[in-house]
Amino acid sequence: MKRLSIYTALLFISFSSLSFSQEAVEKPSPPVGNAIEGDFYGENVSVASVNNAISVEKLESVLQDVKKRDNIAVRGEVTDVCKKRGCWLTIKTDDGSSFFVKMKDYAFFVPTALKGKNVVLEGSAERKVTSVDELKHYAKDAKKTKAEIDAINMPKEEVRFLANGIKVVN
Template identity: 75%
Template sequence: MKRILIYTSLFFISFTALSFSQENVEKPTPPAGDALVGDYYGTDVSGAVVNNAVSVEKLEGELKTTKTIEGIAVKGEVTDVCAKKGCWITLKTKDGESFFVKMKDYAFFVPTALKGKNVVLEGNAEKKVTSVEELKHYAKDAKKTKAEIDAIKMPKEEIRFLASGIKVVN
């Protein structure tokens, strides 16, 4: 009786281990697409919002007097896209720094073809200190070299944007 119990237990353990090891786990990739003018990701950004969007520089100026701005639209050029999943982007700023954008509730992703395109973002902006660990994580996502990642030693105060919608514009 003990042998039957032992063999049955071994069978179920082996079966379970094989089942999980055979699972086909796909690596996440950014969505396909050319990111054409008019395309949107997340909620559709209306024409009225597009027309009233402020520049990244104006947003930076407004955030000098307050830490958070809710429900704002910002227009800018995409300088980088998360190559791993399309889960974040950066926009060009006047001084050459990056303006970091994450997707609200991790609800949508963007194609890497968005890089170099002009977009309008709708969402919330805040000034935030980003930890070294988080900065290194994003550098890995951006496929930076090990030397570039290892060079990150200090946290960084930056503007962070939580986008509910992104629309490609002229």
């Protein structure tokens, strides 16, 4: 009887250990690639959108009149890409600041090689207030210093873009 209870206890401990063990989760990384002219991510951006894409300056003036604009194409230079997964990027504005781009439904990611490239974004744009917590999250993704992250203490009104597709152009 004692042996049975010892074996039962050992079996229970073994089962418990297996139940609570966690598999190592592999962290996703951005896709690889050189982001050369003609490459696209997400849905392919139409030729009409490439030819008729508006500048970032024009987008900002459009968003002065309306809060959100769907089905819009914007041309700009990529200034930063999420180093963790390639799940967001920033586009340079004409005044030297930048606006934030996320991928619709996280359906696609972009390589870090996209930084410095000219692209056409197809999707929707809106002017929105981003919370301090969200700004700090993106700063961590961008591998900003602790001092830079700690300095974020106010929400920010900014242009945000939700991309269906991104195409590298010249």
